[in-house]
Amino acid sequence: ATVSVLYWAMTWNIVYRGACSEHGVLLREELKDASDDLASVILNGNCPERFSNKVKDAEVVAIAQAIAQTDNVTELDLSYNSLTDEGSRQLAGMLKQNKSLRHLNLAYNSIEHKGWRTLANALVDNKTLLTLNVAGNSITGDSDPHRPELREIGGKLIGTMLRENHVLQCLNLRMCGLGVSSLIGIAQALIEHPSLESLDISSPMLSGVQERASVSQHLSEMLKKNNVLAELNLTRSMVTDEHFGMMLPAFVFNEGLRSLLLSANKLSEDGGAFVAKLLARRHDISVVDLSSNNLSTPGAISIAQTLKANQGISTLNLSHCGIGEEGLIAIAQGLKANSSICTLVLWGNHWTPKAAKVFYSHRSRLEELVDFDCEFQVVDNAPQVVLAEHGGVRS
Numbered sequence: 111a112t113v114s115v116l117y118w119a120m121t122w123n124i125v126y127r128g129a130c131s132e133h134g135v136l137l138r139e140e141l142k143d144a145s146d147d148l149a150s151v152i153l154n155g156n157c158p159e160r161f162s163n164k165v166k167d168a169e170v171v172a173i174a175q176a177i178a179q180t181d182n183v184t185e186l187d188l189s190y191n192s193l194t195d196e197g198s199r200q201l202a203g204m205l206k207q208n209k210s211l212r213h214l215n216l217a218y219n220s221i222e223h224k225g226w227r228t229l230a231n232a233l234v235d236n237k238t239l240l241t242l243n244v245a246g247n248s249i250t251g252d253s254d255p256h257r258p259e260l261r262e263i264g265g266k267l268i269g270t271m272l273r274e275n276h277v278l279q280c281l282n283l284r285m286c287g288l289g290v291s292s293l294i295g296i297a298q299a300l301i302e303h304p305s306l307e308s309l310d311i312s313s314p315m316l317s318g319v320q321e322r323a324s325v326s327q328h329l330s331e332m333l334k335k336n337n338v339l340a341e342l343n344l345t346r347s348m349v350t351d352e353h354f355g356m357m358l359p360a361f362v363f364n365e366g367l368r369s370l371l372l373s374a375n376k377l378s379e380d381g382g383a384f385v386a387k388l389l390a391r392r393h394d395i396s397v398v399d400l401s402s403n404n405l406s407t408p409g410a411i412s413i414a415q416t417l418k419a420n421q422g423i424s425t426l427n428l429s430h431c432g433i434g435e436e437g438l439i440a441i442a443q444g445l446k447a448n449s450s451i452c453t454l455v456l457w458g459n460h461w462t463p464k465a466a467k468v469f470y471s472h473r474s475r476l477e478e479l480v481d482f483d484c485e486f487q488v489v490d491n492a493p494q495v496v497l498a499e500h501g502g503v504r505s
Contacts, residue, residue: 122148122180129172138169151183154215155190164190167197174204181210189217189243198225202232209238217282218246223263226250230271237277245284245310250292269295272303280308284343288314290321297328301335312345312371326353330360337366345399349375354384362391369397373427382409386416393422401429401455410437417444417451426451429483430458438465446472452480461495469495 122144130137140153151173155164165173165188177183188197198221205211221229226249233239250268269292272278288296288311300306316322326349333339349372361367370385377385382405389395405413410433417423428441438459445451454476469476470486470493485498 122176122182125179126172126176129175133168133171135168135172138165138173141173148182150185150187151177152185152187153191154187155192156218160191164192166192167194167200170197170200174200177211178204178207181208183208184210185213186211187213187215188219189215191219193219193221195222195225195228197221199228202228205229205232205236205239211239213241214239215241215243216247217243217284221247221249223248223250223267227263227267230267233271233278234274236275239278241280241282242278243280243282244286245282246286248287249283250287250289266291266295268292269299272296272299272306276304279305281306282308282310284310284345285313290316290324293325294328297325297332300332300339303336304338306339308341308343309339310343310345312343312347314347316348322348322350322353323356326356330357333357333360333364333367337364339366341369341371341397342367343369343371344375345371345373347372347375349377351376351378351380351384354381358384358388361388365394367392368395369399370395371397371399372403373399374402377403377405377409379404379406379409379412381405383412385409386412389413389416389420389423393420396423397425398423399425399427400431401427401458403431405431405433405437407432407434407437409433411440414440414444417441418447421448421450423448424450425453427453427455428459429455433459435460435462435465438462439468442469442472446475452478454479454481455483457483457497463492463494466493466495469493 126141126144127137138153141151153160153165155161170188170193173186177186193216197219198216201214201216221244226244226247229244233242250263268283293311293314293316296309296311300309314325316325354372354377361370370388377400381403382400385398385400389398405428410428410431413428414437433441433456438456438461441456442465445454466486469484473486476482483498485496486493487496488494
């Protein structure tokens with residue numbers, strides 16, 4: 111066993127150094143003295159040491175070649191760098207050879223539809239990659255108003271890949287310029303997908319009521335049949351009360367979803383009532399994020415009234431939802447009757463002295479929380495609410 115470990119460690123160093131020499135690129139300080147048990151190559155560009163030394167396409171050639179020819183690296187993080195379609199092509203070649211990589215993060219580079227095509231084609235046959243993050247790349251071409259034909263290509267590439275790849279468990283497509291064709295293709299491919307557990311399609315490029323309604327309908331059809339998907343992120347997706355009401359029967363019928371992520375949408379008090387109906391039926395949904403929606407006091411009251419019976423929810427985020435005094439008091443009372451919530455986020459609502467007093471009177475329950483984003487400061491025997499620095503209750 112010792113010989114095997116040394117062999118693979120030597121192989122990584124030899125291949126990486128040789129590839130750098132062959133292609134005329136400098137050795138990365140982070141990689142040139144890699145340890146014998148190298149498993150993760152972390153080169154994210156959003157850190158101080160790489161702000162002015164981001165990874166470029168030329169370097170990816172050497173990195174991809176070294177990973178392709180070794181079996182020890184399971185994680186590659188190249189997020190927030192300067193990779194383009196050429197770098198993506200090199201990584202696609204690596205994915206066709208390597209059998210050890212499990213996690214690939216390419217978020218916030220400059221990869222477009224041609225680069226995504228090579229990656230998607232490689233993933234059709236790849237049987238080992240579990241998580242892929244391409245957030246912040248215009249991979250579909252949907253966002254180019256001068257080339258509408260790319261909208262269909264983008265959707266087909268994602269959908270085809272998902273229909274053929276039955277290993278991928280987590281796919282992040284946040285801010286990828288997803289248009290209606292891409293989203294419909296994804297929804298159709300996921301109807302019977304056996305492995306994908308987490309999907310982020312937040313911040314899509316949808317225009318008009320008809321497109322949003324069409325996406326809601328196709329997502330509903332998918333949710334009625336797919337019980338593998340546990341997390342669906344629809345943040346900043348222009349979901350209205352009407353759209354959520356359309357999807358509500360599918361959410362209720364579904365048995366797999368555990369996280370409801372609807373931050374920064376267009377939900378109002380009616381949307382809050384729809385969510386309450388869902389939580390009254392689905393006690394297995396553990397994470398609910400409705401932050402930055404205009405739920406107002408009536409919407410918050412509707413949700414709060416479900417907390418006594420629902421002893422499955424663990425995270426509730428209602429920050430910046432326009433909730434007034436009565437709504438906050440209702441949440442406090444609901445929390446007191448609930449034993450499952452361990453994370454509560456409420457900052458950015460309309461706190462009044464009375465609401466603060468009621469919450470403070472329940473501080474024994476608040477102290478049981480793992481994370482609470484508000485603190486209390488008692489001034490002249492009156493508790494005041496401030497934003498917490500580290501979570502928890504202070505007095």
